[in-house]
Amino acid sequence: MTRVIKLSAANEEFTRRINELTNDMITLCEQCGICSTSCPVAEEMDIPPSEIMRLVQLGDEYVLETKAIWVCASCYTCTVRCPRGVDLSKVTEALRQIKLRTNMNYLDIDHIDPEELRNLPAIALVSAMRKYTG
Amino acid sequence: MKKYPYYPGCTLKQFPEKFGTPSVESARAVGLEMVEIPRWNCCGAVSSLTADDLMHHVAPIRNLVRIQEMNQEGLVNDEYRLVVFCSMCYNVLKRSNLLVKENSETLKTINEFMDREQDYEANVEVVHFLEIIRDMGFHRLEDMVKKPLKGLKIAVYYGCNLLRPKEVGIDDPEAPTIMEKFVEALGGEVADNPLKSLCCGSYHTVGGNKEIVADRAYAIINAARKAGADLMITACPLCAFNLDDRQKLTKEIHPDFKQMPVLYFTQLMAVALGIEDKAGLSENYVDARPLLKEKGLLD
Amino acid sequence: MAEKKKPKIGVYVCHCGGNISDTVYVDQVADYAEKLPDVSLVRSISHMCSEEGQKAIIEDIENEHLDRVVVAACSPQFQGETFKKAAAKAGLNPYMIDMANIREQSAWPHFEDRQKATEKAKLLTKMAVERMEEAEPAQAEKIPIGKSVLVIGAGIAGIQASLDLADAGFEVHLVEEKPAIGGHMAQLSRTFPTNDCASCILSPKMADVMEHPGIHLYRYSEIEEISGTVGDFQVKIKEKPTYVDAEACTACNQCTEVCPVIVPDEHDMGLTLRKAIYLPSAIAIPHAHVLDENACLGLEPLACGKCAEVCHVNAINYDQKPKEIDVKADTIIVATGYDIFDARLKPQYGYAKFENVLNALELERILVHMGEGKMIKKLGKRIAFVQCVGSRDAQVGNLYCSRICCMYATKLALMLKHMDASRDIYMFYTDLRAYGKGFEEYYRRAQEMGIKFVRGRPGELRENPDNKKIIVKVEDTLTRNILEGEFDQVVLSVGLRPSEGTIEIAEKLKLPRGPDGFLQEAHAKFKPLDTAVEGVFIAGTAQGPKDIPDSVAQASGAAARAIRLMNRGEFELSPVKAAIDPGLCDGCGMCVEACPANAIAMMGGMAAVNTPSCKGCGACISSCHADAIDLKVFTNAKIMEEIEAALEDKKPGENRIILFADDMCTYRLADGVGTAKMTYSPDVLIIRVPSSARATPEMMARAFELGADGIMLGECEPAVSPFPGTGQVIGKQVEQLKSMLDKAGIEKERVLFSQYVTVMFSRFVNETNRMSDITRKLGNIPEEKRKKLARIAKEEKEAMQ
Secondary structure (H helix, E strand, O other): OOOOOOOOHHHHHHHHHHHHHHOOOHHHOOOOOHHHHHOOOHHHOOOOHHHHHHHHHHOOHHHHHOOHHHHOOOOOHHHHHOOOOOOHHHHHHHHHHHHHOOOOOOOOHHHOOHHHHHHOOHHHHHHHHHHHOO | OEEEEEEOOHHHHHOHHHHHHHHHHHHHHOOEEEEEOOOOOOOOOOOOOOOOOOHHHHHHHHHHHHHHHHHHOOOOOOOOEEEEOOHHHHHHHHHHHHHHHHOHHHHHHHHHHOOOOOOOOOOOEEEEHHHHHHHHOHHHHHHHOOOOOOOOEEEEEOOOOOOOOOOOOOOOOOOOOHHHHHHHHOOOEEOOOOOOOOOOOHHHHOOOOHHHHHHHHHHHHHHHHHOOOOEEEEOOHHHHHHHHHOHHHHHHHOOOOOOOOEEEHHHHHHHHOOOHHHOOHHHOOOOOHHHHHHOOOOO | OOOOOOOOEEEEEEOHHHOOOOOOOHHHHHHHHHOOOOEEEEEEEOOOOOHHHHHHHHHHHHHHOOOEEEEEEOOHHHHHHHHHHHHHHOOOOHHHEEEEEOHHHHHOOOOOOHHHHHHHHHHHHHHHHHHHHOOOOOOOOEEEOOOEEEEEOOOHHHHHHHHHHHHOOOEEEEEOOOOOOOHHHHHOOEEOOOOEEHHHHHHHHHHHHHHOOOEEEEOOEEEEEEEEEOOEEEEEEEEOOOOEOOOOOOOOOHHHHHOOOEEEOHHHOOOOEEEOEEOOOOOOOOOOOEEOOOOOOOEOOEOOOHHHHHOOOOOEOOOOOOEEEEEEEOEEEEOOOEEEOOHHHOHHHOOOOOOOEEEHHHHHHHHHHHHOOOOOOOOOOEEEEEEEEOOOEOOOOEOOOOOOHHHHHHHHHHHHHHHOOOOEEEEEEOOOOOOOOOHHHHHHHHHHOOOEEEEOOOOOEEEOOOOOOEEEEEEEOOOOEEEEEEEOEEEEEEOEEEOHHHHHHHHHHOOOEOOOOOEOOOEOOOEOOEOOOOOEEEOHHHOOOOOHHHHHHHHHHHHHHHHHHHOOOEEEOOOOOEEEOOOOOOOOOHHHHHOOOOOEEEEOOEEEEOOOOOOOOOOOHHHOOOOOEEEOOOOHHHHHHHHHHHHOOOOOOOOOEEEEEEHHHHHHHHHHHHHOOOOOOOOEEEEEEOOHHHOOHHHHHHHHHHOOOEEEEEEEOHHHOOOOOHHHHHHHHHHHHHHHHHHHOOOHHHEEEEEEOOOOHHHHHHHHHHHHHHHHHHOOOOHHHHHHHHHHHHHHHHHHO
């Protein structure tokens, strides 16, 4: 279904908030697509990394409802390759934080298999909880 | 022996046989004594990327204060380089360190918050153990090798945190060579894996998306095998878990998957330096011992 | 020194048809002017620039014997020339007439407060009148100039410029570093959008160059040294030995056949091999063999000698030596061209690692050989082009677009498709730049031919280890899908970089380069082929990426610029030049070091200014402990007089800030701000200088001593500055001043140095307002501190002797 995004002041507010959280020049992204093809988990995402950036540029809060921002593995490959010098990993983190700071958790800690928990190294648990819990 | 402040991080301590001990003992075998910093705390594993978050930088910076104390108390002698073996700890500590080195306001705020600690003076340098070896000279490492890894074709795996982003990386993220030089110094032959810095899936190993890790492991190890590798090494305990322990899941999802031993880099270093009893080879999921015995590297 | 005659100054106050008089009370200004010292007459006229106004000036000069004129009107940038010409008609030296800018600097920015605007207008008029008391007639020095041009680089731009100049009767010395001329164009297969065969259209031009009696070609040559200035450049050329007599050589190729040495052929980008003795290319001009002594087994002692044995015209001579040739040139054209971006700097694309990843020049060579029936590399059916390699890329530090790659890739794609219609060709682009004549139509043809354009930039290329084909994964940004495909070859559309030769020549000639690394033009809009160095012009890709028609146009343009300078046999220098009084100079040489344009040299134990090289910035003046240097037209006396005029009637409580504004940028910026009717503090009084380096620490200290509350200095940003290196000089002078202020207990915030470009309106307003706020809060500097500053300045001066 083709979406219609209404351009309004509310959109600018969202983009401005992301700008604040990242100190990043989001307006510089020219949508070349290098981030999408560099991303190791792009195929697991519902929208490609470049679209995450595009929706932020348009101020479309729909991006907060995507799976993509949680599939990101913070590998920084996009950051290292962006020809405009934009840091997409920071933008994606900001989007996660906006959701997590509403006191929600993406990771359901209570329902991890106890056997798993025993075998998982601390580094895995700490990093997962830092990224996925608010 | 030269003493260095050393930050182990959680996983080197949680699984000492395959991570912590081979690291400390290999270092000792080449004349470097790792002095564990007292009262260290968890670094946080991932670097906080939001501009307004200072709280998550407190833990890493608090660790760096310890190095100042170590120097003051004579535990190390005028040594402000902190040696780290875990790639993720390296990335987190270095990033937070750079942040406060570049922003005196941020440093001030954090120092004020940590009112029970002495002020951090932004004088510590966070280095990865591989950088210490590089500074020492790979030829000197080569001189100390007791069992050159002849006949062993090794694929190196960097993962993400050792190379990216550029201001933190220990080498060029697009064409790194430091781990290859390390392998060659140990007498091994490098198999060039094109996927050597493709992310292993990282924290997806927790929770409901584990197959992301399994798929990544599948691709990375297959590419290594295609390049002729018998064995893979890595510097990050999380990558080690994802590429070693998770091979069980990978096999479940991809029945055609053929296993390959994946060792932590200091495990291999211990073998080459003749201290295989410290290498913890019994702890890996995929046993490397048959392969190493075959190549005559184990007694 | 003869006693100075008492000046007779005429002051003309312009109403500017209301533009001034609606805000400034012009009658008050006129009355005020009448009471100024040495003012003979004052007139108040509606439009000074009109016939009536100009007539008044001319008649008054003639009848009233005025020897100086001040026109209180608009900006000298606006009508300065008009009044200079009017004065000249009456026989008055053009440097004896000046303007007080009471429109752009008073009536317009201060329109909200008529009283303040009028007070400022009076003050500006006073400053103009009093500085004109120190004015002296100045003559523009004429220097003779001949008809000899050095053209560096014999690519298409150098060739075109040389032909234009030689046809116009000028003598051309054309220097080329390679053994053959033609540059990169000689390597191309076809050219877009006409699909002309590059070598076919280039060859006649190259032949013309060889045959033209007016062109001396030095091929296989290097420029060792260039010194001197316009009208008198001394050039040392080293012609390397080719060991072959080009006149005798018949290009029969016998020598090549017997030569035992094989090396990669650089003309073919290393895809083919050549011998140590070789013909540079099939179309090489001069058409003669060359012996590459670095590849040869050895000449001293002679290791092989086979080539000379078989040469039946005895053209080979192992005893040839490099030739040192001295040439004098009046002007220089730099046409040193480009190098392509080294794709190894993007390891993720696998260039030089994967055998099926090529760069565009390699493909050009493959196609040229295919056209002659030779396959130097087999090409498959599925071929992809990756655009923007090394351009528009912050990760390799090249932010600019290389302009021609979209088109050359389209051309290469079309050629491949023409050769074999079953080919499947993709172009992965970021934007498609088809801006030129025939370009959009060319792109359309490519689409009609079925070439597939995908908007997406690949992050990396992988090699399939089984068949060595290249796997490309790219996001089709227009549908948000990831496309994956295997290609027989991938061609990297590499961008352009300034060539090694360009960088070397820029250093030798002290030519500034822009932030993108290419040679910087003197003025981006109006002087695109001139450089900061008088007499040196640029053309072609050395100035920036461009295609062949643009290079040719620039070449003809540069030739015209050179001809313009040389055609009359003499040309005029601006009289604003440094001058050293030999009676005071003690030969310490500090000014030689200090000059950022290297225009001062020691001659016979004294320092002497090379007037043509001198840029007139005044940076040298503060370096002289003997007060031996002055800047003509903007003399020490004139500037000091203006500073005194600005401050001597200041009452306690009043706030006055002196802004030294460089003519090129800051002065124009202030004019722009005024014209836009943006307001800023009327506390700011502008003193116009060629460069703010003119404001010596001594002068600035004196200004504070006389009561200035703040001092601002404005200079061009380095990228647009006509004066190389003044930024650093001013920085040092400001530091010196601040250190004196510190010692005197005066706040350092009273000084600000900023570098501007003419569009920074808001910044100008903010900075002047902020300085006004700061100085008002700090209040006037108390007398004891001002006296202390004077003492400290005196001590520092004495320490210098």
